[in-house]
């Protein structure tokens with residue numbers, strides 16, 4: 654079941670938190686929803702769930718708005734924040750209450766507690782749980798209805814490295830089952846090994862969307878050669894952008910290493926070193942989002 658967001662806009666008085674935002678997230682994919690603090694990720698997800706009324710625009714799940722879904726919690730599971738637990742209830746009590754509200758069988762409580770690791774602290778009152786445990790309990794609650802769509806707002810918050818590694822594997826498994834997963838973060842590294850696609854926003858507006866590999870930008874190839882002058886001249890003749898920072902070193906833009914090697918061979922230029930240089934994904938992301946985090 655695909656998610657479609659179309660022209661979503663939200664103004665809080667004079668502040669426009671989200672402006673004309675459109676994107677899609679497809680079934681079987683993990684879509685990373687990225688942007689610095691205050692970019693509008695939470696507001697967007699809350700609008701998708703009908704918790705905030707959009708100024709304009711729509712968000713649909715398989716063509717229906719959240720409010721029109723016949724049994725919303727069986728279609729869309731959401732982890733928005735890990736507040737809202739009754740402090741005296743145990744984690745298991747909490748799941749039981751939500752299972753009853755959603756009319757899901759009690760066997761589902763044990764299943765979701767087991768797969769999320771909640772079983773390890775199921776008898777503890779929620780007021781004693783760590784942030785990471787609360788995240789797991791929120792995720793377990795979202796999974797009660799076995800929904801085909803999951804919206805996860807910064808689910809790594811509060812998880813230790815082991816928890817983050819677990820979440821990564823778990824989210825990939827959920828997507829492999831054919832679910833549609835939208836997962837927000839302000840840190841690209843957190844979703845880098847999880848997401849297939851990304852939607853990047855800044856100041857409430859779409860910056861870019863597409864496969865995560867598209868964030869890398871164009872490649873640069875570093876070449877060291879005693880005939881750097883000759884190679885630079887030949888490449889520039891055909892319109893290639895070449896920087897020449899040292900007498901024997903070139904930075905060649907827009908060609909692959911193989912293309913550079915072929916060009917060098919055709920002009921009998923000796924190469925001592927040829928290294929494709931890519932910005933790290935994090936550098937590309939910081940560049941796109943204006944360097945703020």
Ligand SMILES: Nc1ncnc2c1ncn2[C@@H]1O[C@H](COP(=O)(O)OP(=O)(O)OP(=O)(O)O)[C@@H](O)[C@H]1O
Nearest residue numbers: 665668670688689690691692693694695696697839
């Ligand atoms: N209820 C509200 N009233 C007024 N302004 C709001 C409200 N909710 C959010 N905003 C503003 O909208 C903007 C977007 O906030 P939002 O929480 O959606 O960003 P975010 O990308 O989720 O950030 P973070 O990563 O810090 O959670 C911010 O400027 C925020 O102050």
